[in-house]
Amino acid sequence: MGINRTAKGIVLVPTLLLGAAFLSAAAWLDGEAANRPLALGLGAILIGAGLLAQLLPEPPKDEAE
Numbered sequence: 001m002g003i004n005r006t007a008k009g010i011v012l013v014p015t016l017l018l019g020a021a022f023l024s025a026a027a028w029l030d031g032e033a034a035n036r037p038l039a040l041g042l043g044a045i046l047i048g049a050g051l052l053a054q055l056l057p058e059p060p061k062d063e064a065e
Contacts, residue, residue: 012053022039023039026039
């Protein structure tokens with residue numbers, strides 16, 4: 001089963017939403033919270049993974065199908 005556009009969208013939407021939620025949590029943490037670097041890291045990783053999934057090349061279409 002090849003990678004297709006629908007599968008890319010299914011990966012993109014949750015990763016962007018969760019990544020934005022973690023970045024928002026990092027922005028709203030009070031003072032010198034110890035969890036801020038963790039929230040920033042998780043948010044960046046999730047958004048990066050979603051965008052990376054969009055950059056993966058699609059396999060060529062088979063003419064036999």
